[in-house]
Amino acid sequence: MTDAPGTYALLLQNEERQEIEVGALGEMIVRPGVYVYVGSAFGPGGLRARVGRHARGDGALHWHVDYLRAATALEAVWYTHDPERRECTWAAVLRALSGASVPVDGFGASDCTCPGHLVRVAEWPSWDRFRDHLHARVDTHSAVCRAPGAPLS
Numbered sequence: 795m796t797d798a799p800g801t802y803a804l805l806l807q808n809e810e811r812q813e814i815e816v817g818a819l820g821e822m823i824v825r826p827g828v829y830v831y832v833g834s835a836f837g838p839g840g841l842r843a844r845v846g847r848h849a850r851g852d853g854a855l856h857w858h859v860d861y862l863r864a865a866t867a868l869e870a871v872w873y874t875h876d877p878e879r880r881e882c883t884w885a886a887v888l889r890a891l892s893g894a895s896v897p898v899d900g901f902g903a904s905d906c907t908c909p910g911h912l913v914r915v916a917e918w919p920s921w922d923r924f925r926d927h928l929h930a931r932v933d934t935h936s937a938v939c940r941a942p943g944a945p946l947s
């Protein structure tokens with residue numbers, strides 16, 4: 795992962811049911827399972843700066859995902875340095891996985907018309923299936939990589 799721009803997914807594991815406050819969205823019930831949040835980083839410092847911030851979990855609670863990140867464990871990050879913003883496509887692929895649901899309408903999707911950029915799955919999502927579906931939708935998509943959560947901080 796470099797400081798070039800790109801799109802990423804945070805795979806956040808939650809063990810126990812909890813209720814958290816998510817800024818203006820209000821109360822959110824976080825159930826056991828895997829929450830996958832999709833974002834993009836096209837500002838200074840690119841992907842490495844943004845994902846590093848998520849991995850450390852420090853700083854002000856600014857985006858919706860900051861509240862969820864503070865309450866869960868970051869297990870892995872999937873990312874691409876594709877020069878196009880791919881977050882809506884990534885979110886669509888994740889929403890289409892079997893057993894996937896959108897836990898909170900509009901989460902992380904203030905600037906687009908997606909149902910949400912946060913998807914919950916009961917089981918760990920298949921990396922191979924995710925990549926296959928992504929490349930099937932966008933045949934010019936750049937390589938997709940993955941990294942474990944902890945070493946990124």
Ligand SMILES: [Zn+2]
Nearest residue numbers: 882903906908
């Ligand atoms: Zn979107």
